[in-house]
Amino acid sequence: AQKITQTQPGMFVQEKEAVTLDCTYDTSDQSYGLFWYKQPSSGEMIFLIYQGSYDEQNATEGRYSLNFQKARKSANLVISASQLGDSAMYFCAMSPRLYSGGGADGLTFGKGTHLIIQP
Amino acid sequence: DTGVSQDPRHKITKRGQNVTFRCDPISEHNRLYWYRQTLGQGPEFLTYFQNEAQLEKSRLLSDRFSAERPKGSFSTLEIQRTEQGDSAMYLCATKGTGLYGYTFGSGTRLTVV
Numbered sequence: 001a002q003k004i005t006q007t008q009p010g011m012f013v014q015e016k017e018a019v020t021l022d023c024t025y026d027t028s029d030q031s032y033g034l035f036w037y038k039q040p041s042s043g044e045m046i047f048l049i050y051q052g053s054y055d056e057q058n059a060t061e062g063r064y065s066l067n068f069q070k071a072r073k074s075a076n077l078v079i080s081a082s083q084l085g086d087s088a089m090y091f092c093a094m095s096p097r098l099y100s101g102g103g104a105d106g107l108t109f110g111k112g113t114h115l116i117i118q119p
Numbered sequence: 120d121t122g123v124s125q126d127p128r129h130k131i132t133k134r135g136q137n138v139t140f141r142c143d144p145i146s147e148h149n150r151l152y153w154y155r156q157t158l159g160q161g162p163e164f165l166t167y168f169q170n171e172a173q174l175e176k177s178r179l180l181s182d183r184f185s186a187e188r189p190k191g192s193f194s195t196l197e198i199q200r201t202e203q204g205d206s207a208m209y210l211c212a213t214k215g216t217g218l219y220g221y222t223f224g225s226g227t228r229l230t231v232v
Contacts, residue, residue, distance in 0.1 A: 004161075035221075043208060045162070045223035091161050106152055106175065107212075107221060109161030 002027045004092050004110035012116050013082050020067070021077040021113050023092030029053075032094050034075040035107065036066065039089040048090075051075060087117045123224035125211050131230045132201055139197045140227045142211030149216060151194050153186055155179065156208040156226070168194060201231045 003026040013019045025034065036048040051059045051066045059066045067076040079086060093107040124143040132138050144151050149170050154162035165184070167175045170191035180186075183201075188194040198205055211224045 037223075042225065043228070044225040045210065045212070047220055047222070050220070093161070106154075106164035106167050106177075107162070108164070111159070111161050 002029070002032070002094055002096060002108040004094060004108055006092055006110035006113050008113045009111075010114040010116070012118055015084060015117050015119050016081055019079045019082050019086075019115065021079075021090050021092075021115065023075045023077065023110060025073050025075060025092070025094050027073075027094065027096075029096055032096060034066070034068070035093040035095070036064070036075075036077045037091045037093060037109075038086075039091060039112070041088070045091070049077065082117050084117050084119060087115060089114050123211055123213050123222050125209075125224035125227050127227055128225065129228050129230075131232060134201055134203060134231055136201055137197065137199045138201060138229065139195050140209055140211075140229075142194045142196070142213075142224060144193070144211070144213035145215075145222055146192075147215055148213035148222070149191065150214040151188055152212045152214070152221070153194070153196050154210040154212065156210060157206075162208075162210055165196075198229075201229075203231045205229060206231045 005024045032053045034051045038046045049059050049061045049064045049066050051068045058068050063080045065078045089112045091109050091112045093109045126141045151168045153165040156162040165177050165180050166186050168188040183199045186196045208226045208228050210226045212221045214221045
């Protein structure tokens with residue numbers, strides 16, 4: 001079974017500062033994928049960034065980067081130069097395999113971190 | 120077809136009534152997932168289709184819940200004899216073969232009174 005732990009229920013950050021959202025995971029799988037999603041108050045889940053378990057380099061997507069430390073089983077999200085529009089819930093999630101070659105691959109989510117960016 | 124559509128966006132129902140939600144996927148995505156998200160929690164996996172075949176169901180999916188995906192296109196999730204504990208956001212997501220990106224719809228928020 002897979003498990004995601006997000007230990008920060010809420011965070012307040014000043015605009016333009018960098019912010020790190022913590023995520024640790026537990027799995028017995030050798031191949032897995034790690035995801036971060038943003039959920040604004042409107043409810044939709046917006047994909048931010050993905051890291052495969054065999055990827056040696058940390059993933060980056062614009063202002064988002066994923067600090068992947070496999071030995072520690074952590075996959076922290078770093079947002080550089082935060083903006084007011086970054087205020088939302090952020091969820092870390094994992095899938096049981098890198099690609100959907102077959103079989104179930106539903107995502108397992110953490111409980112989320114509520115990020116509030118202050119002007 | 121630019122995204123995953125869910126209908127309705129909001130549903131208020133009396134306890135004991137049946138409700139049905141619909142999800143229209145991105146046309147070329149053959150995998151479709153249903154999740155339930157209660158207040159203050161992350162989404163929880165309910166069930167998964169590959170084309171028209173329902174391949175996995177979570178233990179969360181009691182026998183009051185049923186999902187279908189006829190012809191491998193849109194999907195419906197029905198809840199019979201609703202209970203107050205069914206109040207949640209129901210999210211649909213789709214995914215193409217070989218891609219890592221799951222695309223979520225905006226969800227249906229169910230309130231059982």
